[in-house]
Amino acid sequence: METEKVNLVFLPSPGMGHVISTVEMAQLLCFRSPRISITVFTMRHHRKPSLTSLTSSYISSITSPNITFIDLPYPSDFHVDPTQNGETIISLYIQSHIPLIKQSIQNLNRPISAIIMDLFSTTLIDLADDFGVPAYVFFTSCASFLGLMLHLPSFHGTDFMDMKKDGLAVPTLPVKLDPLALPSPMLDKTNDAYEWYMYHGRRFKDLRGVIVNSFVEVESHASNSLSAARAPPVFMVGPIIDVHPRRQERRHECMEWLDGQPKNSVVFLCFGSMGAVSAEQAKEIARALEGCGYGFLWAVRVHDKVERFGLSLEADADAEMESLFPEGFVERTGKRGMVLKGWVPQKEILAHPATGGFMTHCGWNSILEGVWFGVPMLAWPMYAEQRFNAVLVTEVVGVAVGMELDYGGNGGVVKAEEVERGIRYLMEDGRVRERVGEMSGVSRRVGVDGGSSFAEVGRLVEEIMGERMNGKAS
Template identity: 45%
Template sequence: MPASHIIKELLEHPEDEMCKILTNMWKRNTETMGVLVNTFESLESRAVRSLRDPLCVPGRILPPIYCVGPLVGEGAKDGDGAERNECLAWLDSQPDQSVVFLCFGSKGTLSAEQLKEIAVGLERSGQGFLWAVRTPAGSQDAKKYLEVRAEPDLDELMPEGFLERTKDRGLVIKSWAPQVDVLRHRATGAFVTHCGWNSVLEAVSAGVPMLCWPLEAEQKMNKVCMTEDMGVAVELDGYMAGFVKADEVEAKVRLVIEGEDGRQLRARVAARKEEAEAALEEGGASRAAFVQFLLDVENIGEQVGE
């Protein structure tokens, strides 16, 4: 794990109160009777093995790790009375695995300049896209957006004529998209993500390859695992400098949607999807881990009662 990808506050400001709080939380994790993790063992086998290794923390036996995932949202269900989002109807008209979905989480925001750069890259790529755009970071409307979910002005944010020129193969939506449903749609072929863990699990469970654009917190560490260990993603160069250029967006979108490397990536993600499904089946690894957790809790209860 490169030091540059670790939460920077832990390296730059170790005496700050936030750093002390975080390290104390992690220390307390080692003193529990067990830890449930939203993952499945084959996805992060090396990390799980490390945490079970008696040499992980010298002089201390770590608590058992129970991998009980992937636990992700169900998405909308037919017949539940909810109105189907318009972006899903648009996806219905697109070819299979032809659309790149861009969404940066509930809090992820980019600058106005960066949004325009993404637009240029998407237009040049010639690929289909579904893009959830939020009010830019640093704008006068940013605070208002966080407070009342103010919608961004797409005509102002996008390059002149972009929406008109790409209307036949692209859709830009304001602020929010039904992410689980979009990822599970047959037309979705790639996912540009901020690498938040819920988003990662949703994409793996849907079998969708990812383009990594980590923004904050532990997302850069997730990116390393996604690209190096799991083999489910490629990175977008420039995120470390805080700006991804249009040429990089164009190249990586083309690579994943239509390139040979993209086909190999999709095959690896498809295999991970099968592993995720198997883990949650009756007798699967995650089901077995949860049963073991319940048994251990029962045993601890009996010991306490004695």
Template identity: 40%
Template sequence: HLVSVIELAKFISQLNPRLSITTLLMPSPLGPSPASAHTETVASTAPNVRFVHLPPVELTVNLQNAQPETLVSLCVERYKPLVSDHLRSLCASTKVSAFVIDLFCTTMIDVAAQLNIPTYVFFTSGAYLLSLLLHLPKLDAMISTEFVECTTNITIPGMPSLPPHDLLMPLKDRKNDAYRWMLYHSRKLHEIKGFLVNTFDDLQPRLADAVPQLVAGDGAGPTVLPVGPLLALDTNKGSDHECIQWLDDQPDGSVVFLCFGSLGALPDNQLREVARGLELSGQRFLWSARSRPPPGEMIQWRDANLEEVLPDGFLERTRDRGLVWPTWVPQVAILSHRSVGGFVSHCGWNSTLESVWFGVPLIAWPLFAEQRMNAFELVNDLGLAVGLKKESVEEDAFVRAEELERAVRQLMEGEEGEM
């Protein structure tokens, strides 16, 4: 969520340069963020934005067995005393007008309340997930079984109903601590002053009407402000990358780009199947292919050994129309390039907003978190993506080469490729 938070700080500072913005940053228990270096750039260009790096805290939970939602929530809970001290110090020297928190920081509402500071949630995902989370306490009371056992779609007031298997991961096992934490955060959302949501009305017009229906209590209800798209859109970053130089030699709108985010990676057998699907499609492609980490490691990004992972002879057979890159690529510079005509994406919210911003249609391949919800909305409600049929409804379900071939051809050759 760090990139979006930084962009929000920049956005507010540009709206009113007289405001002073202090951003408290906690080290993630999941490992360093690739976006961390972005704070230094912003600090040097926006003098009224200050970043405070809080020291690490010790966690007693088993890192290998806990879900990410549990780890992050427990970590934030441990930071309550430090955040309280910083807020009190700020209040002693200046007027603190608002306290803006992330979804996983709702425990800090209590800290701000003690100081009579109004709290707002900056919601880095879209309106669909926010509406589901606001409705979750009622769903928890109304449905006694596991949500995934429901035989009908999950109803969300003001939003499209959702197939149970497309719920975000921590809601699929109500016995897990991750579910209990999500329920806790959902209940705390009903205590805040307002929502700043990283979306915009033309993309998700239901937001303003849906939230008042979902928030408990009387009165005017919380403020709901769509403030998006908040994106780091420096298209010059990475402009000298070898991938960009390769794209320069391709025809306009001819390349399908495959990338699964900073934390996304496919198992080796799926990487081989993707290669087969791309070869069958006959389309030009640029593919950021990364491997899964060894079991037990929390960090998700790992460079792929292409010669070991990909089918024999694949790189040679496709060298005239494809480029496989085994590590990080400059996604914004790629999506903004004239030769890119389609994007196979994990449907993370930042990537979704970037694809919409640059007018690049999608093939939806969600991996985890709320990505299946995003994919369902993009395919079935907004019509901005081509869906992929997986072998099962499981999170890590296999996608056959022939199915990827179908989707790529449909996107690059059919009407779906027009946004």
């Protein structure tokens, strides 16, 4: 008699970082229990079609027999309001999928045991209630930020900027936080994006559990704080990252260039799939790279509409590469540097022995990859919770160094002298390199038998199976 399957539904946000880590989590659960079968509902990106294409390409590379993908159509009644903040748009966009998701689950024609959603998807908790199944969130950021979101309702009525002098105490951080390191919408309580952060923070307490893409050893303070708090159960199962290179028709040209560079000699600059700098900022970065003397590999993304520490969802500017830099920059640095526009194989670059430093926007997936491959990081946060992440990795974990960045928005551009200082510190500070090397070893051990994350995944599987056995599935 065939063993009955335990069917789970995963609902990631449409961003690549969310989709990849969610699918990797799904594969891990299927690996740990052959009884688990997972359906992943993917949403089309609401503002950037090229990201939808990247998602489709990634999904086509997945061959797990127990994972099925269903591409949801774009909701006919949803329209992006460009005046709204990103957190508002994504929350409303996901909410608009409820009828589509409900119908798609009914079309599965099999009972489901749980719905696992994204951190901006808590409007779907009521949908899980309709099906009589528990709801979990797969939290694709750090456990420390989860603690902030859970605690946010208790801060309501408080002006965060009043805490700037003494610092803001967040239970999951062992250091005081400059309020300007919070996501920008949290500083404006009249903003609807702030209300959405509040909403999600309140709804987390209605969940059966939160699955966090982090591990106890990298966030021990947050782990202890969350365990002691009256919060939903937390499963720290990370690092969940796609560290296996995908098969490609040919090796990327930058990899051949890296092959010819000395060990730990190259600084890699990359600000994620949605981060961009202005043309003026690009010139300052170029001057810093020329002045520091180190080898560099720079994934350039420039847009003329990008704001300070900005998020760009528009098409890339069509400016010629040479016009972005000081005159003669490419010629003068051609032997020790390489500039690329567009997609680059970040994991493969970080894994290469020539890569000695990583200037990053502090997206959580990128931080986990930097730790996994043992590459010290230079924190240049841009949007969302990345400023918060930067505090964690520089002041608490010690795997990154910081720069003097004007979070208040005055001054606009980080000058070449400060960028160069940061690069030199990154490449020359042996303490950070030693620390990230230690954490790299830890990150590779926690997911194997005997490791903390291995045990957390086992605990999660047991709970999901228990829900099924107790007859609580739809």
